[in-house]
Amino acid sequence: MKKRVGEYLMDALSTAGVKKVYGVPGDFNLTFLDDIVSRDDMEWVGNTNELNASYAADGYARLNGISAMVTTFGVGELSAVNGIAGSYAERVPVVAITGAPTTAVEEAGKYVHHSLGEGKFDNYRKMFKEITTAQGYITVDNAQTEIPRLINAAISEKRPVHLHLPIDVAQSEIDVKEAYKIPEPIHQDVSKYIEMIEQKLQTAKQPVIITGHEINSFKLHDELEQFVEQTQIPVAQLSLGKGAFNEESPFYMGIYDGSIAEEKIRDYVDNSDAILNIGAKLTDSATAGYSYGFDIDDVVMINHHDFKLNDTVTSEFTLPNLVDGLLNIQYKNETHFPENIRAEKGDYTIDNEPLTQETYFKMMQDFIGIDDIILAEQGTSFFGAYDLNLYKDNTFIGQPLWGSIGYTLPATIGTQMSDLYRRNILLIGDGSLQLTAQDISTMIREDLKPVIFVINNDGYTVERKIHGENQPYNDIHMWDYKLLPAVFGGKDKVAVHDVETSEDLKNVFLQIDKEPNQMHFIEVKMGALDAPEKLDAIGKAFSKQNS
Known part of the structure; x- marks a missing residue:
């Protein structure tokens, strides 16, 4: 079936779940935008600037699972860099598409607007290498391999990707051999590492789970709660990733933020002999300047491509596989832990004094x-x-x-x-x-x-x-x-x-x-x-x- 590259790209994004596309028009993306606004299954949402578009795309992806945004070459894509970097840091899958000058212009090294006037066109793409999980220069020949590769990278890593799309390529027809399909998750054998965690828990007197943002990114809420209900290990959340665990659960203790945490939560976590860090990062803002009272080397790190237990360290495994493996653990905690006390309704005074x-x-x-x-x-x-x-x-x-x-x-x-x-x-x-x-x-x-x-x-x-x-x-x-x-x-x-x-x-x-x-x-x-x-x-x- 004959389709334009831009059409094929939007078909693939639609299949991945994108229904809104954010951005700002520019002369290097205008005809490509026609392929968006003409669709019945997708809506173009024009923002007031590219930075705001990147933030909007980030917000959409956090709930929807993936998003897309379109900017023009140079001035547009660089205005979005801050937002894309934030999505990278906090694991949010945004497909950042740059509408670029034609391949003929780039090959001739012409001094076009929005360039640095030096005849080079890879400057900005290099900048995106540090803040995206994958990058690609889309051509007529590689569109059907590069576009799936990049979308799949965004989905699997929950991080942004960058597509450099020359405007003539976007409008070029290709013979589509196969429609894009979301890949099936890869199953990994994590049993060796799960056995190590189980052995540590069997000797634990005061276990605890610290959880955070990667649970939100990979939408593993149900799996985490199932593991907690099976093992009855209490959970403390970090502020980075609040909402990762059901706060109505009887196994939820509250927020752990280092030395400023509620005393009973701080004492329980800091004195735990088995801390499972599941999908969380112990940053300065989440721990009040690293003021946690435990030895971080004793923490079992169970993050995406980041597993550590004592001297065993590996980046081979995904968080979904590790969390799925946790469900096979045979262990039940019997240690008492502090309960989360929900605030009583109306615990304040209504008056005409200045609001605090x-x-x-x-x-x-x-x-x-x-x-x-x-x-x-x-x-x-x-x-x-x-x-x-x-x-x-x-x-x-x-x-x-x-x-x-x-x-x-x-x-x-x-x-x-x-x-x-x-x-x-x-x-x-x-x-x-x-x-x-x-x-x-x-x-x-x-x-x-x-x-x-x-x-x-x-x-x-x-x-x-x-x-x-x-x-x-x-x-x-x-x-x-x-x-x-x-x-x-x-x-x-x-x-x-x-x-x-x-x-x-x-x-x-x-x-x-x-x-x-x-x-x-x-x-x-x-x-x-x-x-x-x-x-x-x-x-x-x-x-x-x-x-």
């Missing part, structure tokens, strides 16, 4: 619905929200490893478009909002209906807690935030609210519940130095780490 971060998050705990998607921006929002107790069907999204402020606003476009029937709650601060606010326009154009809480605390509170509390570099110019929806064309589409007290916030919650089929934009005013307790502690840890 502490009360804000206590009230937010009661507001969260059973299947909401919660996005918490890397700032006071994240450090206040990661201690919230989730329901089994909630999804929690933050970016604490890469930590690029502004990420969550465009990411909300992707998460909301992945499932229009689930409510998205975005918790973001004013400093972060100012980086990516333009894509409120995209939300309005696409008729999305998230609930956006913007904390207006006059600047970069995270940075103030680390260094320079009163320095001008941590200040931002004050915006009239409540006017933004109108500026971006949503005057009659977006409900705008103003919150200064707990009484205000209670009333806003009631209005949101009464009008669920509308986008809500809430400006929440709080003190510049008011911060969640965890942020105060982590700020001190980061300050010490940087000195």
